[in-house]
Amino acid sequence: MSSTVSSTPAPPPGNPPGNPHGQPPLHALQVLGGGSSGSGVHVRSLTAGLVARGLRVTVCGPWRAERGYGFTQAGAWFAGLDPRTNAGAVATLRAAGAGAGLVHAHGLRSGLLAVLALHGRGVPLIVTWHSKPYAEGARAQAVRLIERRVARRAAIVLGASSDLVERARARGARDARLAPVAVPAPRATPPREDGWRQKARAELGAVERPLLLAVGRLVLDRGFGPLLDAARVWRALDPQPLLAVAGEGPDRAALQRRIDEEGLPVRLLGRRDDVPALLAAADVAVLSSRWEARSLLAQEALHAGVPLVATAVGGVPELVGEAAELVPYGAPEDLAGAVIRLLADPVRRVELAAAGRARTAGWPTEDDTVAHVLSVYDELVQT
Structure with a gap:
């Protein structure tokens, strides 16, 4: 044009x-x-x-x-x-x-x-x-x-x-x-009724298993390599969590090849315009980037009251404060451990959801x- x-x-x-x-x-x-x-x-x-x-x-x-x-x-x-x-x-x-x-x-x-x-x-x-x-x-x-x-x-x-x-x-x-x-005004999300949530999870293949969500362009600095390393750790859980990744990018073929070869419980969803709906259906959001300033996923997760596990890089710590579980970048064992602990601790998930909503009230x-x-x-x- x-x-x-x-x-x-x-x-x-x-x-x-x-x-x-x-x-x-x-x-x-x-x-x-x-x-x-x-x-x-x-x-x-x-x-x-x-x-x-x-x-x-x-x-x-x-x-x-x-x-x-x-x-x-x-x-x-x-x-x-x-x-x-x-x-x-x-x-x-x-x-x-x-x-x-x-x-x-x-x-x-x-x-x-x-x-x-x-x-x-x-x-x-x-x-x-x-x-x-x-x-x-x-x-x-x-x-x-x-x-x-x-x-x-x-x-x-x-x-x-x-x-x-x-x-x-x-x-x-x-x-x-x-x-x-x-912080963008929260985009409209569907009502979080049990029937709707179960339908959304069924479409992703997570009816009776935990659902994790990551969002981002499929490139090296988004940390999807270490994230797949973490998925290899939590695939031993029963039920096995499903990691859904929304986003496109040049690394998609390489990531899919690794998912297939290692049998990882991960689905690449491609580009999605319904991230708020995906968050509403998720149990935990995961941010694995090498660096972020003000991550849009982190903002939307805290607004939605979805527990967040994120790498302590760039502006993420000053953005989320105590309202997320923070782990070092490139440490898949720490990332996997934080996710596993959250999935086993519903009280902590509720605490993080409340802390996230409180944190957003102080954002510009x-x-x-x-x-x-x-x-x-x-x-x-x-x-």
Whole structure:
């Protein structure tokens, strides 16, 4: 599809924050790189909040992100970025950002594209780091160079977790801050009636056996290798727990081959749009990632009152506090042990469910996030 801008109705009249005395509404350009679930949900929420407050918002990103998150439905203009070449994406950004009061990029690639597009323009750049890329060898060195370039060019780097803030500072950011990231409003879930729950579990093959749920892209850094190691441990239980994994990715064939060869009690479900329903049917949620900032699965599990076992990496401990069982990354025996103990302890599962719901009450809301971002915008456009 060509890189064209979708028009939307003009923003409502009035003087939004950052634009006093009858000045035109601030035009904020949002740049979305890969359109991952966490950053995509965040930009959709942020877009809706900014438009509601009278800002003019243009979102630049992959067309699949527009189809998945509906930025134009939130009142934004949308410009599709050419995924094939950086040159095409930069040209689109330069055109879409003409007259923008500031640019807010989400992620490392989008930050680099924004740096290139803004060359020679005195437009403030904000970059939010939602995650960190996994890289080894020569690619790791390239990633460090890109991080350094983006961090030093940005007026402000916002980090979704404390370790991302420290990473930005280490890369030379002039101003790096921890930013509240909105927890999406819980998506509708079916009523958790016994009849419905049993039907959902039957469809997965877990009628009279515990059901575990993991969600994520099937790639190395999501820790599905150690998770399968853990499944090899708990397959000795009677009844044998079933691990259902929702997600797609390049490692699917290798994971399925291992599941078949070792006879592991694991089902790869592929891409699913009904994660809340899957959580409602599960006994325990499992997060096995090498690193996370603010895991969407962890957020949804705690909101739903589903006990969570997670790796103590990145921003996970500060996100969940005492409301989850935390284990080291790459320690399948610890992961398996935590799951086995939870399955054998219904009282502990109830305690974690209550702790999870209590924990979510203290998380930032979408309004908190929009208000914080607006304060940052004001700070930059008024200087």
